[in-house]
Amino acid sequence: MSNYEEFSLVYDKLTEDVDYKSRADYIEEIFLRYSKTKPNLIADLACGTGSMCVELDSRGYDMIGIDSSSDMLDVALKKSEGRKILYLNQDICDFELYGTVDVVLCLLDSINHLTEDGDMDSLFSLFKNYLNPEGLFIFDVNTKYKFEEILSDNIYTYETDDVFYAWENSYEDGICDMYVNFFVKDDDTYRRIIQEHSERYYSHEDIENFASKYGFAVLGVFGELTFDSPEEDCQREFWVLKKI
DSSP states (O other): OOHHHHHHHHHHHHTTTOOHHHHHHHHHHHHHHHOSSOOOEEEEETOTTSHHHHHHHTTTOEEEEEESOHHHHHHHHHHTTTSOOEEEEOOTTSOOOSSOEEEEEEOTTGGGGOOSTTHHHHHHHHHHHHEEEEEEEEEEEEOHHIIIIIITTOEEEEEOSSEEEEEEEEEETTEEEEEEEEEEEETTEEEEEEEEEEEEOOOHHHHHHHHHHTTEEEEEEEETTSSSOOOTTOSEEEEEEEEO
């Protein structure tokens, strides 16, 4: 199996604490507050196994899910059986759509996975092309507090009846390198899966500069699933941008 194929098999189990219904409720409240009309077509970037696409599809939105991992999308397709969700196996910094959309989502700190110089320019340039006028770009990012106080140089473990992992972090110069050893039960043995990821911290100034450069207005920056300003110990904040 490929690295991502194995990871796709346990991804939903490891993110079962993510309440997609609450996140969808929050996103719909953003629509009510900041969109003149109810959006129809939504693109979910780095959609993973499609949980948010399925949730929003069930609420009547037309969904496009984009992810670079074909293995994640295989799981998404099975999960979406009987639904008219379009999944595209493309890099979120280099994707092509058949037309414009009303909303672009990028959730669960997927923005932070863009670590190379030029990644954010590519991303915002694509939004400029594919978002309808006054379309919304909604995303969340991990905060400096989370990188420095929660993730930085720490080791975490997680264990259930059929999965165990040890997660080691190293944070320096705005980059957090993550090394995760998974052990997944397979009958009477455990299969080892190794994952290495990196995340980059983006400051408010960084994001505001990209927004301004590509013609987006910042409508709000909020604490996780709230409409309040982020607290000092906020670990994840939500951004709402509008194409102008």
